[in-house]
Amino acid sequence: MKFEELNLNNNILDALYDMNFEDCTPVQEKCIPEILRGHDVMGVAQTGTGKTAAYLLPILSMLDSSNYPKDAVNCVIMSPTRELAQQIDQALQGFSYYLPDVSSVPVYGGNDGNRYDQEMKSMRMGADVIVATPGRLISHISMGNINLSHVSFFVLDEADRMLDMGFSEDIMKIASYLPKTCQTIMFSATMPNDINKMAQQLLKNPVEVKLAVSKPAEKIQQSAYICYTTQKMQIIKNIFKAGDLKRVIIFSGSKQKVKQIDQALQQLHINSGQMHSDLGQAERDDMMFRFKSGQIDVLVATDILSRGIDIDDITMVINFDVPRDAEDYVHRIGRTARADRDGRAITFVNEDDMYAFRQIEKFLGKEITKNTLPEGLGEGPEYVTSKRPNRTPAKNRRREDRDNTAHKKSKQHTRDKEEAAPFNNRQRNNNTIPQPRNPESQQENVETKPTNSKPQQHKNNNRRVKGPNHRPENAATNEPKEQNGTSQSRSRKPNNHRRPENNERRENEQGRRRYDSSRTNKPRQNNNRNARSTADVTPKTAPKEKGIKSMIKKPLKWLKSLGKK
Numbered sequence: 001m002k003f004e005e006l007n008l009n010n011n012i013l014d015a016l017y018d019m020n021f022e023d024c025t026p027v028q029e030k031c032i033p034e035i036l037r038g039h040d041v042m043g044v045a046q047t048g049t050g051k052t053a054a055y056l057l058p059i060l061s062m063l064d065s066s067n068y069p070k071d072a073v074n075c076v077i078m079s080p081t082r083e084l085a086q087q088i089d090q091a092l093q094g095f096s097y098y099l100p101d102v103s104s105v106p107v108y109g110g111n112d113g114n115r116y117d118q119e120m121k122s123m124r125m126g127a128d129v130i131v132a133t134p135g136r137l138i139s140h141i142s143m144g145n146i147n148l149s150h151v152s153f154f155v156l157d158e159a160d161r162m163l164d165m166g167f168s169e170d171i172m173k174i175a176s177y178l179p180k181t182c183q184t185i186m187f188s189a190t191m192p193n194d195i196n197k198m199a200q201q202l203l204k205n206p207v208e209v210k211l212a213v214s215k216p217a218e219k220i221q222q223s224a225y226i227c228y229t230t231q232k233m234q235i236i237k238n239i240f241k242a243g244d245l246k247r248v249i250i251f252s253g254s255k256q257k258v259k260q261i262d263q264a265l266q267q268l269h270i271n272s273g274q275m276h277s278d279l280g281q282a283e284r285d286d287m288m289f290r291f292k293s294g295q296i297d298v299l300v301a302t303d304i305l306s307r308g309i310d311i312d313d314i315t316m317v318i319n320f321d322v323p324r325d326a327e328d329y330v331h332r333i334g335r336t337a338r339a340d341r342d343g344r345a346i347t348f349v350n351e352d353d354m355y356a357f358r359q360i361e362k363f364l365g366k367e368i369t370k371n372t373l374p375e376g377l378g379e380g381p382e383y384v385t386s387k388r389p390n391r392t393p394a395k396n397r398r399r400e401d402r403d404n405t406a407h408k409k410s411k412q413h414t415r416d417k418e419e420a421a422p423f424n425n426r427q428r429n430n431n432t433i434p435q436p437r438n439p440e441s442q443q444e445n446v447e448t449k450p451t452n453s454k455p456q457q458h459k460n461n462n463r464r465v466k467g468p469n470h471r472p473e474n475a476a477t478n479e480p481k482e483q484n485g486t487s488q489s490r491s492r493k494p495n496n497h498r499r500p501e502n503n504e505r506r507e508n509e510q511g512r513r514r515y516d517s518s519r520t521n522k523p524r525q526n527n528n529r530n531a532r533s534t535a536d537v538t539p540k541t542a543p544k545e546k547g548i549k550s551m552i553k554k555p556l557k558w559l560k561s562l563g564k565k
Helices: 010-018 026-036 051-065 082-095 113-125 134-143 159-164 168-176 193-202 229-242 255-267 281-292 326-333 354-364 393-431 439-448 457-461 486-492 509-520 524-537 548-564
Strands: 041-045 075-078 104-107 129-132 153-156 183-188 207-211 220-226 248-251 272-275 298-301 316-319 343-349 369-371
Touching: 010 051, 010 082, 026 041, 026 051, 026 207, 041 051, 051 075, 051 082, 051 153, 051 183, 075 134, 075 168, 082 104, 082 129, 082 281, 104 113, 104 134, 113 134, 129 134, 134 168, 159 168, 159 183, 159 193, 168 193, 183 193, 220 229, 229 255, 229 343, 255 272, 255 298, 272 281, 316 326, 326 343, 326 354, 343 354
Parallel strands: 041 183, 041 207, 075 129, 075 153, 104 129, 153 183, 220 343, 220 369, 248 298, 248 316, 272 298, 316 343
Antiparallel strands: none
């Protein structure tokens, strides 16, 4: 169908004629008449099918033909990213070239204070069309810079992407400021449950237009390389040597990989640039301008460029890694083969991405061609479509051995702790037992003990040393042995009649009485032996001197003690 067959404004048709647009796409053919009739529209179509013109052309035509307020905001278009907002505003300026009374302003973050002031003035003066990101528009609403009570058109472009980015609450908050008579138009590449719920809340009896849901264009030549991660850069080098470098986008899932890929390409003397969210708005604008103008041949980017970016002459898209789901894959490769052009899409699949790539093939309903690796790179991994293809059997065996070794080490460590616990307790208890000062006495006691007797080590060790004149029981002396072998019996039998060790017990009358009675009940020979043993334990004290001698010796002892000190 021709655009002239649609009920569009003549000024719009003149702009389309200057832009060499004659035939409308299927989504434009079905959406434009419904929007002109004032119906809410829910459009679901693949990327690159002309959805932007499908809602801009009828809205601009009605704004130019009908009597809408001149000093109020009449249309609000929501965009998930800044780049898409800029692109929508550029398309709007081209379509409204012959509409001098229709004004527009893009509203997005990442700009300086001067840009914020320009946005605020434009909205307060009543720009006809506002193309905004949700976060920035919420900021202007909270500051009172915009009045949405006169809005006649509310458009949600790439609604599924906005929900993925977490803008659902912001969208519902913005919609609460709109009048109930506002015409709502929603476009999405996919139709998940969240989109259905939002459509039920925002749209009133919508007309649904569904065309080839999430299917890439037929003119895209899709292929893949089954390779290891270390082989990817060599494959890119081989591809660029064989063909034309111009107008290539390389997608990667993380910002760090984008930086590394761009650095590797520059080392290969390839004119490349990078696009990711770490760049400032001015840097992102400059990078897009340089890529569109042909100053950069290869652009390495994250999924920030996978939605809605319209660059007609992109010849190749390379997926450095497999996207997280099939919809992202469709959006990525949809950057090429636009406007009935041919394009190529190449995906690198390593051993960790095989299962995800197989799910993409199931989603597309066909098997993607597998290319052979270039010469000199060796062989790639075997293409396995099981659920966990990220580890080869050898790696699985090494992992199991490593896990078993770690488990054995942990069990051995626990067993060692359990075995060491009683030993530590015994050692702690032994530390409380005082050791004898003369180790020879302990050795002699061990030698004189008979083999059939129980050891008395603790009892001998518990003997308290009273002073430096202490002599062990079995120490070598010049005294003759008694006939009855009292010296040997002294070493075999424990001394049950030594004085108690505790000072409090020594002063106890009952204990002293028991101690005295035990001494009187023994034979004379035993008494002499016990007396000798007690003398060994406690030093003998000389009888106290009386009279003048003691008075004279006291100061002398005191002076001698001072000399020693």
